Amino acid sequence: MTNPGTPATTPPFRLRRSLLFVPGLRPDRYPKAMAVGADCVCVDLEDAVAPDRKDEARHLSLPVFGETGVGRAERVVRINGVRTIDGLRDILALSTTPHPPDALMLPKIRNAEEVHWLDDVLSHVPVTFQVIIETTDGLLNAAEIAQASPRISTLLFGAYDMAAELRASRSWDSLLYARSRVVHAAARAGVDVIDVPFLDLQDQAGLEVEASRAVDLGFTGKAAIHPDQLAIIHKAFSPGDEQVEAARRILATFALSTDGLLVVDGKLIEKPVIRAMERILALHEAASAVG
Numbered sequence: 001m002t003n004p005g006t007p008a009t010t011p012p013f014r015l016r017r018s019l020l021f022v023p024g025l026r027p028d029r030y031p032k033a034m035a036v037g038a039d040c041v042c043v044d045l046e047d048a049v050a051p052d053r054k055d056e057a058r059h060l061s062l063p064v065f066g067e068t069g070v071g072r073a074e075r076v077v078r079i080n081g082v083r084t085i086d087g088l089r090d091i092l093a094l095s096t097t098p099h100p101p102d103a104l105m106l107p108k109i110r111n112a113e114e115v116h117w118l119d120d121v122l123s124h125v126p127v128t129f130q131v132i133i134e135t136t137d138g139l140l141n142a143a144e145i146a147q148a149s150p151r152i153s154t155l156l157f158g159a160y161d162m163a164a165e166l167r168a169s170r171s172w173d174s175l176l177y178a179r180s181r182v183v184h185a186a187a188r189a190g191v192d193v194i195d196v197p198f199l200d201l202q203d204q205a206g207l208e209v210e211a212s213r214a215v216d217l218g219f220t221g222k223a224a225i226h227p228d229q230l231a232i233i234h235k236a237f238s239p240g241d242e243q244v245e246a247a248r249r250i251l252a253t254f255a256l257s258t259d260g261l262l263v264v265d266g267k268l269i270e271k272p273v274i275r276a277m278e279r280i281l282a283l284h285e286a287a288s289a290v291g
Helices: 027-035 051-066 085-096 112-121 136-140 142-146 159-166 176-189 204-217 227-236 241-256 271-290
Strands: 018-023 040-044 074-078 103-106 128-133 152-157 192-195 221-224 262-264 267-269
Touching: 018 027, 018 227, 027 040, 027 051, 051 074, 051 085, 085 112, 103 112, 103 152, 112 128, 112 142, 128 136, 128 142, 136 142, 136 159, 136 176, 142 152, 142 176, 152 176, 159 176, 176 192, 176 204, 192 204, 204 221, 204 227, 221 227, 241 262, 241 267, 241 271
Parallel strands: 018 040, 018 221, 040 074, 074 103, 103 128, 128 152, 152 192, 192 221
Antiparallel strands: 262 267
16 A cells, blocks of 8 residues: 655656547557657547447557557556446456556546455556546545555546536536545645646647646646647646746755754745655656656
């Protein structure tokens, strides 16, 4: 079980500012998606595939993870729900594939027991888990789910399914409590947390606003449905020059401190701030390394 006090910067630090979806029936788009600079690329076997084409999507998509030299992105596959026949078929296929992805995205997880079960079933498969919180049960149990397995690297907020379950609109304000609860669970477990995609490809200004709100709330990344959204997302979730310089100044002053009492630019700096500054520099270094 993940230690609740483990900071998100615990090595190895991996960028998860953006996650780009690829439809499971279009494996031809996978190499292109891997090359556009997203931090994670997810082949979607769930929402992007009609019920009568699930077997076809599985057959077409899983072989792409055997490809090499197609980019730095974390390779993810979103399976169908673990309580569905198609989800069980996905899991069976993944249990025997010679080239598994880096991570499995798990939709509609309701409780920690579902994660425990999958952890056991795939004990021989070296994959991490990205868990979507998008049901009312999942929201209620988010803290326990986030710590259900050391494989969990990321929580994701599924706004559209969540809004339907809550009988709420999809607006930012109506889902603020749900978003905050997921962020809290992820922060407590020391894992990343990714916000839902912004679906209006023509509204770049709207994407900027929503990405900025997600940053302010504590999200570490945002999903995307098109490469044109990546630049805005990466800018929002990467530290600015002023943040980086402030972090360096605070950490340099802290290194010289002998009494634990630290004041920088007239502000008292305590240990939680030091952890935040360390994360800013780790994120900056990782982002700088990929350009």
